[in-house]
Structures are given as structure tokens and as C-alpha cells.
Amino acid sequence: MADISFWGGVGVIGSSKVLIEQDSWRVLLDMGLDFSPKPDLFRGRVAPRADHVLRDRLRTGGAPWLPHLYRPEAVARLDLAGGSDERTALFITHAHPDHMGLIGWVDGEIPIYGSPETQRIVTALEDSGMGCEGGRPALKTVGNGASVTFGPFRVTRLPVDHDIPGASGYVVETDDGPVAYTGDIRLHGRHPEWSLAFAEAARGCRALVIEGTTLSFGFQTREPSEREVDECFSDIVGSTPGLVLLALNPTNLERVAAFLMICHTHGRTILWPRAQAQFLQLLGVSATAFDSSQLAAIHREPHRYVVQLTMRSIPDLLDLPVGPASVFVYANGEPFGPDDPDWQVLLAWLRYTDTPFHPIGTSGHASPRAIHRLVGLAHPDIVFPIHSEAPARLIPPSETVRWLPERGGRRFPLRK
Ligand SMILES: [Zn+2]
Numbered sequence: 001m002a003d004i005s006f007w008g009g010v011g012v013i014g015s016s017k018v019l020i021e022q023d024s025w026r027v028l029l030d031m032g033l034d035f036s037p038k039p040d041l042f043r044g045r046v047a048p049r050a051d052h053v054l055r056d057r058l059r060t061g062g063a064p065w066l067p068h069l070y071r072p073e074a075v076a077r078l079d080l081a082g083g084s085d086e087r088t089a090l091f092i093t094h095a096h097p098d099h100m101g102l103i104g105w106v107d108g109e110i111p112i113y114g115s116p117e118t119q120r121i122v123t124a125l126e127d128s129g130m131g132c133e134g135g136r137p138a139l140k141t142v143g144n145g146a147s148v149t150f151g152p153f154r155v156t157r158l159p160v161d162h163d164i165p166g167a168s169g170y171v172v173e174t175d176d177g178p179v180a181y182t183g184d185i186r187l188h189g190r191h192p193e194w195s196l197a198f199a200e201a202a203r204g205c206r207a208l209v210i211e212g213t214t215l216s217f218g219f220q221t222r223e224p225s226e227r228e229v230d231e232c233f234s235d236i237v238g239s240t241p242g243l244v245l246l247a248l249n250p251t252n253l254e255r256v257a258a259f260l261m262i263c264h265t266h267g268r269t270i271l272w273p274r275a276q277a278q279f280l281q282l283l284g285v286s287a288t289a290f291d292s293s294q295l296a297a298i299h300r301e302p303h304r305y306v307v308q309l310t311m312r313s314i315p316d317l318l319d320l321p322v323g324p325a326s327v328f329v330y331a332n333g334e335p336f337g338p339d340d341p342d343w344q345v346l347l348a349w350l351r352y353t354d355t356p357f358h359p360i361g362t363s364g365h366a367s368p369r370a371i372h373r374l375v376g377l378a379h380p381d382i383v384f385p386i387h388s389e390a391p392a393r394l395i396p397p398s399e400t401v402r403w404l405p406e407r408g409g410r411r412f413p414l415r416k
Helices: 050-059 116-127 192-201 213-217 226-239 253-265 274-282 292-300 314-318 342-352 368-378
Strands: 002-006 018-022 025-029 088-091 112-114 147-150 153-159 168-174 177-181 207-211 244-248 269-272 305-308 327-331 357-359 382-386
Touching: 002 382, 018 168, 025 153, 025 168, 088 147, 088 153, 112 116, 116 274, 153 192, 192 368, 207 368, 213 368, 226 253, 226 327, 244 253, 253 269, 269 274, 292 305, 314 342
Parallel strands: 025 088, 088 112, 177 207, 207 382, 244 305, 244 327, 269 305, 327 357
Antiparallel strands: 002 018, 018 025, 147 153, 153 168, 168 177
């Protein structure tokens, strides 16, 4: 008899951790860090203590209190068994920290699976100094449509569309029927057919676990397409007389490629913070790192450059030719949206430097309408909305039961 429990992503966006158990075998889907501002005690200048990071996360509920998951030394002096029980496997949907930020703590004997692209991105993040806390994780890869048999489970990985390459959904076959998990998913990106095929593959499943990020923001129906974002960026780059500043998540490799092409067309070079340039170079992207020796050239010809900023590099605005002739293009980089405490800090810097702010970009997450379409296609017996501040806004189709997950390990039986 199989059951399912939720160790994150309950009433919050991010931090997804979905546990499926049967006959003492376990499949854990995602192991994300908690980024939500409301319950997260570690925000801004308050960080876990350097020599107690995992312990501080475990004691505040930010890491799941599960035995035989972590390296023994990481849970020493806690009443929690470390090391592998050889009956646990971890599957990661994509390389965003709110889905894999805790895998650096996982015991080395526990297999961690993901797509080949996820493995490449995780490796490049590690090698450019932007890796996971805890330690360097080792991922095993699963091809598109391929399955892993683990104990009584068969786990199949399928591609879905999100704002990072390699995003995946999983279908876990249990004795009580298949459980499908979308990870993060959307229909307005460059590959809607992947997300639709995933919903088809999940059709009639016993349970569907679906992300409901955009339900948090009401019932707005439309997100711009990635093509519209590209067109908007092209217009801005072409019409701005001075320097263009940019905030783009470098792991959104398809948008990076599109923006590089647009800048090339307009005779501009994108300059990246050093670690991000290194990350992109490791993935075969030709990216130029920013350093202060380029300042004279940027002042001479600001219209030939785009400077990507992170919160750490924001003070570079003091040295750059910014002001009313330049523009700050926010395209889903840092800070991570208006709920991020750094959002107001960014706006204060732009006001101080008299630099116009132009948000473009589009969500990595399905609109409420698209979420309902995906649930309707899958038509599961049970739907669990997670990764949302308003999961109750998901209205299930007839004959589907909606269960609202509870945090902290309440086990929902999957038996009919
Ligand atoms: Zn997410």
C-alpha cells in the first residue's frame, strides 16, 4: 500500500519535497530550499549558522526531518538517523534551488536522478562557485521517456516546459496506481507540447501533484510568450541611447541565447558578472565577463554594451554611465520578484541613479487557466496542488477529488 506526504511547497511557492512510500521503500521527488518570505526564518541578514547549516534548517522545518536521507556527519548530535537505508531514491525535476537546493546534504549512497541537462547545469553551477550548500552532489541521468525501477516503483521521467532547460515531470507507478508530479510547468513557453504530452502520459493517474504558483496571484489569465519577451527586449535594446542594464537568470539558457542574438544584431556586447560568465562558458555559451578595466570603453560607447547585474554587483551602478538615457531591464533575474526583500533595494538604487526601470519577462509557471487545462487533461482520481500560496483556488474537474496537502508528513493513503 502506497502513500504520499509533503515536506515542503505547502502553502508556499517553492521548497517542493514530495515523498511516496510503499513497503518501506521511498521515492523523494525534489528537495528544494525554502524561499518563501512568510514562514522562512532565514532571510536577509539572518542565515543559518555556518557550522550548523543543516541542523538549523532541520530544527526550523526548512529541511525534511526524514531518517536515512542525510550524510551521517551532517546530522550528528541530532536524534535523526543518517546514512542510506538502501531503500530511498531521489528524483529532481530541475536545477532551480527551490527544487534541488538541499541535495548537497544527501548521503552519497542515495541515488539522485535528473535529466542530462539538469546534471550539466548542476555541474556548471558547482564549477563556477554557485553550487549547492552542503557539498557537491552527484547526479545520475535518466533520458526522456526512460524509466528507473527502484524497489516496488517504476519512475518515468518526461520533459516539461519551464524557464530552465531539462525541466522534467515524473510518473511514479505504485501498487495503488500511478502518481504524476509536474515539477514546475507552463504552457506559454517555447515547448508547450512537452507539458501537454506530460499531462497525456498522466491521464487517468491515481494522483496528480501539480504546481499552482500563479494561483497565488488571483485569476489573471495570460502570461506573455517568450517570443514576446524577446521582441520587447529587442525594442528596448534598439531604442535606448545609452547603457542597457539587465537582470536575467543565467540558467534560463534559451532566453540567454535569444538575448545574446538580439544584442549581436544591435551591435551590443553583454557583460556578465564573473561567476555567471564562467557558468555560461562551461555550458558552451560564449559569454564575456565584466571587469573594471572595461569601464573607460563603456563610458565612451555605452550604446555598445549591456551590463548584467546581480544584487551583489548593484553598487557597480556608481561607476557605470547610468541615468535617464539608460534603462534597467528586469527579465526575471535578481531579485526574484516583488516579494523578494531585495526588490525595494533595487528600486531605491534605480531612483538614486535616476535610471528608468523596465520589467519585461514572463513567468516560468502556468497561468491559472493553463493549470486547470493540465488537470483536466490528466483527469486524475486525486489532485494535490502544491508550490502555491493559494492551492484552494484550484477547482478540480468532476470526479476528481482535490486534497490540500499538509506540511510535516501527514501521510495520504493512495489506496482506492
Ligand atoms: Zn519552483
